[in-house]
Amino acid sequence: MASDRTRPDLDDTTVEGLGKLSEALETIEQARGxxxxxxxxxxxxxLLLQEAVELFRKAGHTELADDLDRDLVGRNVxxxxxxxxxxxxxxxxxxxxxxxxxxxxxxxxxxxxxxVYEARMKQRERTAGHPRHEAGPALSD
Structure with a gap:
């Protein structure tokens, strides 16, 4: 990892591309969740359906319970x-x-x-020297 996370050695378009790819991955992580x-x-x-089936069976609604059990419990989604x-x-x-x-x-x-994109954004948007706006790890003041 570079000592300056803003990576001044990289052109803006590359950094923007990395930022978009990172944003896309974060969106994929949300979709996965x-x-x-x-x-x-x-x-x-x-599981709740199975409980309903058993309650219907217990209440004497055998045909409905059997149909639910056969056609819906464990069905492929x-x-x-x-x-x-x-x-x-x-x-x-x-x-x-x-x-x-x-x-x-x-x-x-x-x-x-x-x-890297976010590191550059932090450098642009923070107020240097202001409390709670410190550069932080691997960013310079």
């Missing part, structure tokens, strides 16, 4: 897949590839430094 939430919510709903399989496919085929390209771009263009 939502996918995991979808996975957990779908699983919880299936999309063709041939439960949610854990969707998450695994996303991680293996998209998320991991995205992260690898982010790492490659940083390795090739900024010696692995992260958030």
């Amino acid at each position: 939502q996918l995991y939430a979808f996975h957990q919510h779908s699983g919880k709903a299936d 999309i063709a041939d897949r439960w949610t854990f399989q969707i998450v695994e496919d996303y991680d293996a085929d998209y998320w991991s590839t995205f992260r690898a390209f982010d790492e490659r771009a940083r390795g090739e263009l900024s010696d692995g430094d992260r958030h």
Whole structure:
């Protein structure tokens, strides 16, 4: 990692490109979190559904309970897949590839430094010498 995180040796367009790639990766991380939430919510709903089936059965609504149990409990959420399989496919085929390209771009263009765009933004926007506006690690005053 460079001693000056603003990387004055890099041109503005490269830094802007690294910033956009970083922002895209952060958005992918949020999407991945939502996918995991979808996975957990779908699983919880299936368990609640199973409880409803048992309550209907206990109350004597056998036909409805049997139909729900047969046609909905444990059903694939999309063709041939439960949610854990969707998450695994996303991680293996998209998320991991995205992260690898982010790492490659940083390795090739900024010696692995992260958030160069943000470091430059901090230098532009802070008030030097003002309390709570300190440069911080690897940024100079």
